[in-house]
Amino acid sequence: MDKTERKAWNANHKTLKEMLRRPEKHEEAVQLFLTQHSLLHTISNQESLAAALLDDLTESTFRKYPVKRPDTKNSIAWHLWHVTRIEDMTMNILVAGRKQVLSTANWLEQLHIPFEHSGNDMSEADIAKLSKEIDFKALLLYRQAVGKHTQEIISQLEAGQFRLKVESDRINRLFKEKAVAEDSTWLAEYWSKKTIAGLVLMPATRHIFLHLNKCIRIKERHQKMVDLRDGKEAVKRI
Template identity: 40%
Template sequence: MKYFGEGLSEKHKDLNRILRNREKLPEAKKLFLEIHEKLFPSEMAGGSENEVDGLFRDLTDQEYAVMPKSKDETIGWVVWHIARIEDLTMNILVGRRNQIFNEDWKKRLHVSITDTGNALQDEEIMALSKEADIQELLKYRNEVGRQTRELVQSLTPEDMRRKVSGDDLDRILNEGGVTRQEESFWLLDFWGKKDVAGLLLMPPTRHVMLHLNDCFRWKEEIRTKKKFFLV
């Protein structure tokens, strides 16, 4: 069931059709930025009030750390997960530059991990959701989004068809963005099969759309139900 992003899937399909078209690159960039902006609070890009503002505005820290059902995660985990994946893929794989996350951010966020959280067990997801400084986590994600937007505007037609570098994938592993656990390590193989256009179509757009839809659903459940799998 769709809880978020009416019309975004259609725009994403349009983006997929034109992203590798040299003549339509300016149009593709504009469309990417339009979609991307709607996946963040309006303060990230200075846009108008949107659905994501409504999602995060009144959430309490406790609500970020509720796992409604056994197959769910938490809203806190999602914010961490989508921010880390966008940071790693856009800055290291697309931009071939440093990721935003560093020791200073790790201290600010008050977290004990550096990877995307894919391999975390339920108890570890709950621990991350409770230990993280939520306001700093939201700031980190916004900073990741701003860097993505700056990067995308600088990309050339040649960039769009550039394959992911094995050296850059190794760098993600060496910097702790992915672990050697099977549930985490597979990401390197997944990203390694893509070109830059393929990355733009998943980590900072489609991937986020799917996870935010979960967050909207969970928020509704958290506020209407009395029993949860983990709190």
């Protein structure tokens, strides 16, 4: 996605917000959501923001922590883990009331990390551990699985359901299943005030969009610095 396509994504997100308020626009809203959401994942053959991030992404760039950015110091690994966990728990627990994707297929074992929560309020030591140890390929497969589940969930909603509030027992499940850390009660409280439409507009779309853009900026800066370093070293050898 280039700058023009990102602007179009933002414009379509505003249109989606308006559609979600109108039950008579339900089918159109679902289709627009599926398009917007697909542009944040690699679950289809179309060009996406996720694909732009992964293009030429090196493992050292993926794992680098901390990074020097005014809006984040967290690694790309952490950002991808964070948005995927948020999407998994909000869509599967809060919207659909079913199992998280993380609870299937031994994902934690495949990912080689001990963390089940969203990564909010995570210590620097734990971010460093996650950045170093998470399995890159498994994380991408987990993201893909979460994305597919989200599209199934939203496609199965009926007209009027976007207006429904999140059920309190589903909020409680976030803590029982260690999806949200005890230190991050503010996050559960924030979601408890949302409608299904609110969850669709932020965790499932715009939240991912914002974090992927951060990741791309991290990648571009880090790999530019590597190129400059390599260039200087090459000059020294001449």
